[in-house]
Amino acid sequence: MFLVIDRLSHTYLTKTTAVTALDDVSLSVEKGEFVSFLGPSGCGKTTLLSIIAGLIEPTEGAVLIEGEPLWSGGSDAQTARRAVGYMLQQDYLFPWKTIEENILLGLKMTRTLTAQTKERALALLAEIGLAGVESYYPSQLSGGMRQRAALVRTLATDPKLLLLDEPFSALDQQTKLKLEELVWKTLKQYEKTAVLVTHDIEEAIAMSDRIFLFSPRPGRLVRTFVIPDELRGRPPLAARQHPAFSPLFQSIWKEMEDLEAAP
Amino acid sequence: MKPLHDRIESLHREYLAALRKERRVIRLWQTALLVAFFAVWEAASRFHWVDPLLFSSPSAIAKLFGEKLGDHSLFVHTWATLFETLLGFLIGTTGGALIGAVLWWFPRLAKTLDPYLVVFNAMPKVALGPILIVALGPGFTSIIAMGVVISIIITTIVVYSAFQEVDPNYLKVLRTFGATRYQCFKEAVLPASFPAIISTLKVNVGLAWVGVITGEFLVSKQGLGYLIIYGFQVFNFTLVLMSLLIVALLSTVMYQLVAIVEKKWGSRR
Numbered sequence: 380m381f382l383v384i385d386r387l388s389h390t391y392l393t394k395t396t397a398v399t400a401l402d403d404v405s406l407s408v409e410k411g412e413f414v415s416f417l418g419p420s421g422c423g424k425t426t427l428l429s430i431i432a433g434l435i436e437p438t439e440g441a442v443l444i445e446g447e448p449l450w451s452g453g454s455d456a457q458t459a460r461r462a463v464g465y466m467l468q469q470d471y472l473f474p475w476k477t478i479e480e481n482i483l484l485g486l487k488m489t490r491t492l493t494a495q496t497k498e499r500a501l502a503l504l505a506e507i508g509l510a511g512v513e514s515y516y517p518s519q520l521s522g523g524m525r526q527r528a529a530l531v532r533t534l535a536t537d538p539k540l541l542l543l544d545e546p547f548s549a550l551d552q553q554t555k556l557k558l559e560e561l562v563w564k565t566l567k568q569y570e571k572t573a574v575l576v577t578h579d580i581e582e583a584i585a586m587s588d589r590i591f592l593f594s595p596r597p598g599r600l601v602r603t604f605v606i607p608d609e610l611r612g613r614p615p616l617a618a619r620q621h622p623a624f625s626p627l628f629q630s631i632w633k634e635m636e637d638l639e640a641a642p
Numbered sequence: 643m644k645p646l647h648d649r650i651e652s653l654h655r656e657y658l659a660a661l662r663k664e665r666r667v668i669r670l671w672q673t674a675l676l677v678a679f680f681a682v683w684e685a686a687s688r689f690h691w692v693d694p695l696l697f698s699s700p701s702a703i704a705k706l707f708g709e710k711l712g713d714h715s716l717f718v719h720t721w722a723t724l725f726e727t728l729l730g731f732l733i734g735t736t737g738g739a740l741i742g743a744v745l746w747w748f749p750r751l752a753k754t755l756d757p758y759l760v761v762f763n764a765m766p767k768v769a770l771g772p773i774l775i776v777a778l779g780p781g782f783t784s785i786i787a788m789g790v791v792i793s794i795i796i797t798t799i800v801v802y803s804a805f806q807e808v809d810p811n812y813l814k815v816l817r818t819f820g821a822t823r824y825q826c827f828k829e830a831v832l833p834a835s836f837p838a839i840i841s842t843l844k845v846n847v848g849l850a851w852v853g854v855i856t857g858e859f860l861v862s863k864q865g866l867g868y869l870i871i872y873g874f875q876v877f878n879f880t881l882v883l884m885s886l887l888i889v890a891l892l893s894t895v896m897y898q899l900v901a902i903v904e905k906k907w908g909s910r911r
Contacts, residue, residue: 432818465818471811475833484829488819536819
């Protein structure tokens with residue numbers, strides 16, 4: 380197993396309350412798999428992603444990446460954390476840096492910036508359709524282009540695991556569909572393992588191999604949907620057209636409705 | 643399509659011409675206002691509408707200016723004030739920014755010092771003048787110290803709060819790459835706060851002048867502040883007003899320089 384989440388619980392403490400965001404979540408992801416965390420807001424999916432990214436230490440439980448625990452301390456945990464790339468809801472390209480400086484940021488932070496890794500990052504930028512914008516500032520690019528540049532920034536450090544925190548939610552429909560296609564193809568091409576957080580059922584079906592459905596307050600894993608082979612083999616746009624798409628959407632929709640109806 | 647294109651072209655030309663005309667009209671009025679001010683002043687003094695002993699006149703000021711330029715004394719005084727102001731401004735601004743950075747680095751120190759900063763900020767800093775002169779001696783050191791004291795606390799507060807208001811998502815991006823605290827500061831916190839730091843520069847230009855002129859009032863050795871207080875004591879208001887005009891001119895130039903810096907460094911956003 381590539382990523383193992385073992386009986387993970389997390390509680391946020393504030394002055395007045397203690398809110399349990401995640402309650403006893405266990406799951407595992409195989410190498411090269413694309414999974415989605417689906418659920419309404421408040422189901423702790425972003426918290427879970429932040430824990431996997433090593434940004435928050437969970438109250439209880441463990442996260443293992445290729446058998447290395449994330450929170451044991453020591454250099455192994457550090458290395459495991461570096462293996463993770465994180466993409467946010469908005470691009471958060473640094474407006475005072477050029478696109479080139481932005482996409483090399485991760486390499487600079489991890490002290491792995493060499494002529495070779497730099498060339499690879501710039502090649503990736505060209506491959507993703509952004510050749511020639513290296514010296515531009517982010518404000519000179521459109522929303523879709525910026526999010527693509529942010530993807531290059533995330534991939535430049537060659538992470539083993541990609542965490543996508545609703546990266547398409549701030550884009551218009553057309554850009555979003557195109558970008559889903561691009562991200563899916565890029566990740567398949569480089570055989571990356573990816574976790575996508577979303578509240579968009581269609582997006583989850585179109586992109587994933589498996590969908591983990593979460594219930595809100597406290598966040599619990601309620602069901603796992605395995606996407607049938609005829610959909611998972613197809614890129615997102617084609618999967619959306621497939622006859623198997625709609626029935627699956629209906630069943631997940633119904634499951635989510637039942638979640639909300641439950642006390 | 644040619645006629646439409648031509649029409650747009652000529653419309654654009656007309657628009658630009660209108661803009662230029664508007665700018666000329668404004669400039670004309672501004673000049674007229676300045677000329678009228680000095681003319682009325684001169685007339686009021688000549689015809690004794692106001693007491694020329696108290697309000698002097700532009701011609702008397704110009705004459706004095708010529709004399710003072712001739713014996714080089716004006717240059718010495720102006721240079722002293724300008725030097726003190728520049729140094730006070732630079733030390734106050736960089737010092738305040740550095741303290742702000744230290745506070746950001748040590749959150750517990752920031753929390754501890756918070757009430758003291760509030761007290762220091764609320765206090766009229768010129769009231770420290772006598773103590774500074776006793777401590778540092780009646781010379782240019784205490785005058786510069788006045789310029790520093792008056793601007794350093796507000797700079798610290800503004801810069802520190804700018805550091806804190808940096809969008810945490812930029813830090814999140816860096817932390818997912820395993821960035822250290824120093825890297826977070828250098829790559830995100832400092833550059834994101836640049837607009838705030840530049841705006842404290844503008845405020846500090848004014849504050850440094852206040853500090854230095856007050857300091858020269860108290861020390862009374864040389865400088866434009868000394869000329870003002872000396873002129874007041876010997877009832878030479880021509881000297882007072884001349885010094886005042888020079889201060890106004892120099893502080894405007896300094897403010898414009900800061901504005902240019904702001905434009906240059908802020909243009910990328």
